[in-house]
Amino acid sequence: MSNTNHNIAEQFIQYLNDENFEQAESCLDADFKFIGVLGTREGASVYMQEMKQMKLKYQIIKTFTSGEDVCLWYTIDMGNKAIEASGWYQIIDGKIRSFKVLFDPRPLLNDQ
Structure with a gap:
């Protein structure tokens, strides 16, 4: 089962990288909740609306799986900044x- 979970998380990231937002949303539960450094989002469609606007690109460095939990360590290209982050799915x-995503937001905040 955990290998399947591992594949779901990585496939979700690939869909985001490909800007295939409909398929990315199909990976999310309807009651999906995002918890981030700069805020939270409730609901798959709410989260995906933001992802369509931001068009972030991810480079997975390492994947860790334990039962229902998958943790990805990745670099997120945010356009003018690349941030190392960890996502817990x-x-x-x-x-x-x-x-839940964790990263140091200071490089993003220093531009504002």
Whole structure:
């Protein structure tokens, strides 16, 4: 089961990189919750609307899997900045139920 969860998280990232937002959203549970350094989002469609605007690109460095939990260590290209981050995905019944991202936001905040 954990190998499947690993694949779901990585496939979600690939869909985002390919800007295939419809397929990316299909990886998310309807009650999806995002918890980030700069805020939270409730609901798959709310989260995906932001992702369509930001068009972030991810380069996965390492994947760790434990049961329903998948942790990805990656670099996120945010246009003018590349940030190292960690994403913790909880996958239940084949869908990403929640996702928490951690990174140092100071390089982003210093430009404002």
